[in-house]
Amino acid sequence: KAGVTQTPRYLIKTRGQQVTLSCSPISGHRSVSWYQQTPGQGLQFLFEYFSETQRNKGNFPGRFSGRQFSNSRSEMNVSTLELGDSALYLCASGEVLGANVLTFGAGSRLTVL
Amino acid sequence: AQSVSQHNHHVILSEAASLELGCNYSYGGTVNLFWYVQYPGQHLQLLLKYFSGDPLVKGIKGFEAEFIKSKFSFNLRKPSVQWSDTAEYFCAASPGNQGGKLIFGQGTELSVKP
Numbered sequence: 001k002a003g004v005t006q007t008p009r010y011l012i013k014t015r016g017q018q019v020t021l022s023c024s025p026i027s028g029h030r031s032v033s034w035y036q037q038t039p040g041q042g043l044q045f046l047f048e049y050f051s052e053t054q055r056n057k058g059n060f061p062g063r064f065s066g067r068q069f070s071n072s073r074s075e076m077n078v079s080t081l082e083l084g085d086s087a088l089y090l091c092a093s094g095e096v097l098g099a100n101v102l103t104f105g106a107g108s109r110l111t112v113l
Numbered sequence: 114a115q116s117v118s119q120h121n122h123h124v125i126l127s128e129a130a131s132l133e134l135g136c137n138y139s140y141g142g143t144v145n146l147f148w149y150v151q152y153p154g155q156h157l158q159l160l161l162k163y164f165s166g167d168p169l170v171k172g173i174k175g176f177e178a179e180f181i182k183s184k185f186s187f188n189l190r191k192p193s194v195q196w197s198d199t200a201e202y203f204c205a206a207s208p209g210n211q212g213g214k215l216i217f218g219q220g221t222e223l224s225v226k227p
Contacts, residue, residue, distance in 0.1 A: 033213040042220060043203065048213030056214045090157065092213070100212025104149075104157040 002027065004093050004105035012111045018079040021108045025072050025093030031055075031100060032074040034066060037088040037107070046089075049074055050097045078110075086112045115140045117206050119218035126194050127226050134189040134221050136204030143209030146187040148178055151220075152200045160202070163187065174198070196227045 005024040013019050025032050033056075034046040045058040049068035066076040072093075078085055088107040094100035120135030138144060148160040161172025168180040178189045187204060204218040 031213050033215070035215075035217075043205075043215075043217035045214050045216065048211075050213070056211055058214070092157075092215075094212055096212070098210050098212050100145075100207075101147075101159060101162055102213065102215065103159070106156040 004091055004103055006089075006091050006105040006108050008108060009106065010109045010111075012113060013081050014113050015081055015083060017081050018077060019081060019110060020075055020077045021089055021091075021110075023074045023076075023091030023093075023105060025074070025091075026103055029093035029095050029103075030072050031094035031097055031102075032068055032072065033092045033094070033102060034074070034076050035090040035092065036060075037090055038086075043090070046076065055097060081112045083112050086110060115206070115208070115216050117204055117216050117218040119202075119204050119221050121221045122219065123222045123224070125224045125226065128196055129193050130225075132189070132191040132194045132198070132223070134202055134204075134223075136187045136189065136218055137185050138187065138204075138206040138216075139185065140206060140208060145207045145209060145212065146178075146180060147205040147207075147215065148172065148176070148187075148189050149203045149205060149217075150200045151203065157203070160189070194223075194225050196225045199223060199225045 031050045033048040048056040052068045063079045068074045090107045092102035092104045117138045146163040149157045163180045171177045205215040
C-alpha cells in the first residue's frame, strides 16, 4: 500500500501570498487530519476531514482552511501568509472516524520570507 | 483544556541502558494514547497505541508502555536501547471519539551514544 503522499515537499513564499498544500491519504482511508510542526510550538492540530466534511478544528485563525474531495484527497490553504506560518505541515490519514490510528506523511515544509 | 506533557526534553543514554520516558495527559473522559517516533530525516511513525484493555502495551522495536489511569500517565519503556533508537519521541492523546485530533506532547529527543 502506498503511504500518505504530500505535495509539494518544499516551498518558499513571501509574506502576504497564499499557499495550497495537497495530501493523498492511504487508499481506503477516509479521514484526513492536518498538523503544523514548529520548533517553538511543536505539533499542533489544524483540522480533520471525513467524508468531505470538517469534523474537528484546532485553534488557528481563519486564514487556515481546508477541504476534502470525494476521493478523500485533501487540500489545505493558508492565505495572507505571515513569517510565523513557516513550518512543516503534516497530513495524516486514518481508516475511520473515532478511535483511529493515524499514519503520517513526510510533510510539506513551508518557508515564508 | 486538554494537554499532554512529557517530562524530559532531551535524554542522553549509552547503548544497553534502560529507557523510560514520562508522559502525562489531562483529560477526564475516555482517551486513546499513542507514542510516535521521528527518526532523523524521516516522518512520524507509530510506536504503539492504547485504546482499551491490557494497560501494558507492546510496540515495535522492543518498546512498551504502561497506561496508569489513576496517574493519567502513559510512560514509554525499553529495557536496552540501541544507537538506532536515536530519535525524537512524541506522546499523544485523542479523546475517545475524536481519533483525528491528536494532542501531542512537546517531544523528547533521545540521543544514544555507542
